[in-house]
Amino acid sequence: MTETTRTPQATVAAKAPRTRESVHHAAALALGDDALVLSHRLGEWAGHAPVLEEDVALANIALDLLGQARVLLSMAGDEDELAYLREERAFRNLQLVEQPNGDFAHTIARQLYFSTYQRLLYAHLATGDGEFAGLAAKAVKEVSYHQDHAEQWTLRLGDGTDVSHERMRRACQALWRFTGEMFQPVEGLDFDGEELRAAWLESVSAVLRRATLDVPEGPQSGGWSAGAGRQGLHTESFGRMLAEMQHLHRSHPGASW
Amino acid sequence: MATAAQRITRTPAGDGPADKTAAAAAYEAAFDAAVAADERIEPRDWMPDAYRATLVRQIAQHAHSEIIGMQPEANWITRAPSLRRKAILMAKVQDEAGHGLYLYSAAETLGTSRDELLDKLHSGRQKYSSIFNYPTLTWADVGAIGWLVDGAAITNQVPLCRCSYGPYARAMVRICKEESFHQRQGYELLLALSRGTPEQHEMAQDAVNRWWWPSLMMFGPPDDESQHSAQSMTWKIKRHSNDELRQRFVDICVPQAETLGLTLPDPDLRWNQEREHHDFGEIDWSEFREVLKGNGPCNEQRITQRRRAHDEGAWVREAAAAYAEKHAAKGKEAAA
Numbered sequence: 001m002t003e004t005t006r007t008p009q010a011t012v013a014a015k016a017p018r019t020r021e022s023v024h025h026a027a028a029l030a031l032g033d034d035a036l037v038l039s040h041r042l043g044e045w046a047g048h049a050p051v052l053e054e055d056v057a058l059a060n061i062a063l064d065l066l067g068q069a070r071v072l073l074s075m076a077g078d079e080d081e082l083a084y085l086r087e088e089r090a091f092r093n094l095q096l097v098e099q100p101n102g103d104f105a106h107t108i109a110r111q112l113y114f115s116t117y118q119r120l121l122y123a124h125l126a127t128g129d130g131e132f133a134g135l136a137a138k139a140v141k142e143v144s145y146h147q148d149h150a151e152q153w154t155l156r157l158g159d160g161t162d163v164s165h166e167r168m169r170r171a172c173q174a175l176w177r178f179t180g181e182m183f184q185p186v187e188g189l190d191f192d193g194e195e196l197r198a199a200w201l202e203s204v205s206a207v208l209r210r211a212t213l214d215v216p217e218g219p220q221s222g223g224w225s226a227g228a229g230r231q232g233l234h235t236e237s238f239g240r241m242l243a244e245m246q247h248l249h250r251s252h253p254g255a256s257w
Numbered sequence: 258m259a260t261a262a263q264r265i266t267r268t269p270a271g272d273g274p275a276d277k278t279a280a281a282a283a284y285e286a287a288f289d290a291a292v293a294a295d296e297r298i299e300p301r302d303w304m305p306d307a308y309r310a311t312l313v314r315q316i317a318q319h320a321h322s323e324i325i326g327m328q329p330e331a332n333w334i335t336r337a338p339s340l341r342r343k344a345i346l347m348a349k350v351q352d353e354a355g356h357g358l359y360l361y362s363a364a365e366t367l368g369t370s371r372d373e374l375l376d377k378l379h380s381g382r383q384k385y386s387s388i389f390n391y392p393t394l395t396w397a398d399v400g401a402i403g404w405l406v407d408g409a410a411i412t413n414q415v416p417l418c419r420c421s422y423g424p425y426a427r428a429m430v431r432i433c434k435e436e437s438f439h440q441r442q443g444y445e446l447l448l449a450l451s452r453g454t455p456e457q458h459e460m461a462q463d464a465v466n467r468w469w470w471p472s473l474m475m476f477g478p479p480d481d482e483s484q485h486s487a488q489s490m491t492w493k494i495k496r497h498s499n500d501e502l503r504q505r506f507v508d509i510c511v512p513q514a515e516t517l518g519l520t521l522p523d524p525d526l527r528w529n530q531e532r533e534h535h536d537f538g539e540i541d542w543s544e545f546r547e548v549l550k551g552n553g554p555c556n557e558q559r560i561t562q563r564r565r566a567h568d569e570g571a572w573v574r575e576a577a578a579a580y581a582e583k584h585a586a587k588g589k590e591a592a593a
Contacts (some may be wrong), residue, residue, distance in 0.1 A: 030420065036340075043343070046331035046350045049560065049572020052358055059351035066344050073340075080339050104573045159583065160576025167572070248396055249338045255454050257339040257396075257446075 001047040026092065026172045026187025030230055031132070031189075032072030033093035037238075038114060039065035040245055041101055045080055057149055061111070072137055084249035088232075089237045095229040096178040098238040100164055102171065105164070107155055109171035111150035116181045116203050117171065117196070119143045124191055132189075147182050151207050158211025165212065172208065180221025181229060258454075268460030292493050297423035300366040308492055311485065312422050313367050314383070315428045315494065317374045319362035321385035325378075325559050327353045330402060340395060342446065346399060349439050351518075363424040369464050377562050387545065388475050397450055397457075397464035403443010405465070405472040405510070405516075411436050413476065416496035425494075444513065465514070466522040474545045476503040493529045507535050509523040 025063055042062035049055040073079040096114055101107045125136035157168040182200070183193040197220075205215050221227075228234070248256075264412040274469065284303045291298060300303055327350050337343035361371040377383040388406055393399065414436065417429040450461035477483055489495035497505075507526075514521050525538035547553065 040335060043334040043347055046334055046347070047324075048566045048569075050566070050573035052354050052361075053568075054573075055324075055327070055354040056351055056358070059354070061345055063344060063347050063351065066340065066347065070340050070344070084338075096560060097347075110584055144263060156577045156580040157573070160579045161572070163572050164576030164579075190358065220306040244335050248336050252338070255338075256447060256455055257342050 002244070011170050013152075018154065021152070021165055024202055027171050027188030028072050028076040029082070029092040030186045032076060032079075033091050034097050034114070034118075035065040035072065036058075036069035037093045037241070038093070038097040038110075039069060040241065041099075041110075042107075043186055045107070051229065054104075058107075058176050059147065061146050064139075067136070068139050078192070080249070085244045088234055090232060091234065091242075092232065093234075094178070094181050095225055095238075096175065096181065098229070098234060098241065099175060099178065100237050102174075103167060103229050104147050104153075105167040105171035108150055108153045108157060109168065109175050110170075111146065112204065112207065113175060113179050114183075115143055115147040115150050115201055118244055120196055120199050121189075121191060123250065124196070125189070125203075128190060131192060151180070154207050154213075155211045158208070158213040163200060168211065173218075176216035176218060176220060177222055177225060180219065181225060181227055184227040184230060186230060188236070220251070259342060283326070292421050295419075295421075295493070297426065299423045300500075308494075309367050311489060311492070312425065314363055315457055316360055316364040316375065316425055317369070317383050317490075318368070320357050320374065320383060320402055321378045321383060322359035322389065323353045325385040325563060327561075328559055328562060329389055329391070329555075332393050333396060333399050335388055336396070337399075338537070348371045352435050352439070356435070359428045359431060361436070363428045366424045375567065379560070379567060381551070383548070385550040385559075386475060387553065387575050388471050389559060390548050390555045391468070391471050392555050394458050394467070395464060397447065397460040400443045400446035400450060400461065401464035401468040403439055403441075404447055404513070405443075406470045406475070407436050407440040407443060408510065409506055410473045410474040411440060412502050412509070416502075416565065419493075419496060421493040430439065444517070447517055447519070450501060461517075462519050465519050469522050470540065470544075473503055473506070473540055475549075476500070476506065478542070480543070493531060504534055507537050 024089070039062045042058050045058045045062075046055065049058055069083075070079050073082045076082060096110060099110055110122055112256070119140060122136040122140040125132045126140055127133075134252075135203070154168065157164040168193075183197040199214075208215055224233075259422050282547050285305065288302070288304060288308075291302075293588070298308075307567060312576065328577050331350050332347060332354075334346055361374060364374060365371065374383065388409075393402070402480060411433060414429055414433050418426055418433060420426040420429065447465070450457040452458075480486065480498045490498070509528070510521065511528075523538045525536065527536055529536045536571065548556070549559075564589045
């Protein structure tokens, strides 16, 4: 798919990505964009991790997510057109996954929240007979590993030193207001948002408790953030992230790589 | 670690100085015979102190090169122009971290520790390959690194799979397999660019122009100036001289460049029928020495980033240690 030569018109066409009747376009984009954007963020860690083992682990998770993104975006159209030629307002990812890496605690809190959601959602999708069942069944194995990684680090940071406890507490608190969006309905995805929220809360709370951390206070979403990413409304750093990601591809319209 | 090192470096105690000397000589003779017979030296075997020190220096420098080498390539992960290329590049950088881990483990069998070696890297007491002090300025540099830098590394490293020190030789077998894969991917990346648009072709040629000479420098100084070579060859750590390996690399690259449709930036490069090798131009050894001294384009940046990652990660490592200690203590209480 990436090897085909594209015409310059593809740039224009990508603003209104073509749909395929067989899969639900909005659902594939939502899940695909989540994986694509979080993978990109984790890729920013390469060579900057606190220990070599984490350079390996974070790159590993980023690669799993990129693999998922490629399958999902290919279900919705051409993976490279969708990744590189859409503008900010056309992306359907959760605001949570686009949040900057911050310190290691912020990255881990983001991983804990998202991987728990992804594991529960994919486990649910895998049991159905919908178009995402096959992908979900394969991805859920990867995502369980991601969740385990996030959980192990949440325990170590929360129940490590005073400094790490405080950093982990702040990170969990800071990202809390982006978690509500995960339970908003997604067109084409069959899940019960309130059931998912309850299961998610139970799982995350149990980890936080073991990590000697409190469940953050305050609402899980605000008037602005509820379902916003899914509708193409993003936070400020996202445009900058896309500028970096898309720059080279956009500089050579129609080229193959 | 220290106790193991002391145990294996001791010379057996005898009744008097004469016995000690005789016993030491016997150990040395056994070592020399093992090396001569192409047997592998293993961590618990007796070995000369200088052999141990040379290996620690070489394996550490090799490990450091893997982890500093992540930087020039990671520089392009967030800008890779297709998702397929991005996946390949991420996997490669991940492999390099893995190679660093194998090599630190191999070095640790000689009685040092990863922490100690990282400390030496961060304080400039140990080096890494001079090639990683060059910047990656365009996407094509990722391909040029794969083809030329990994290609040079493989030419250097394949003979190390037969190195006399067992743990190093075994690490190299695993590493060389992955490196060959990376090199093919880099070559394929350049080929796609070379056959792409005129702008892409120019990007590929420019990258090869900038990486060719630094890649030739990866084989080290000319044979008559190489201070460690003779001893390393006697000990079968090294199997071929710097100039021999450099010549081999040039001979491999010339036809590959032709297939790529790219030129190598050396007007003196031509086939010599008599030698049955390619003649090539003079390397700028003053540039090589400057880069080694720390005055290359990215020396400062590379080591600063490495130190920063380490320093900024200190609280994470401390948290992991504190957690492990607490839970080990709890485990003991529960058992009691």
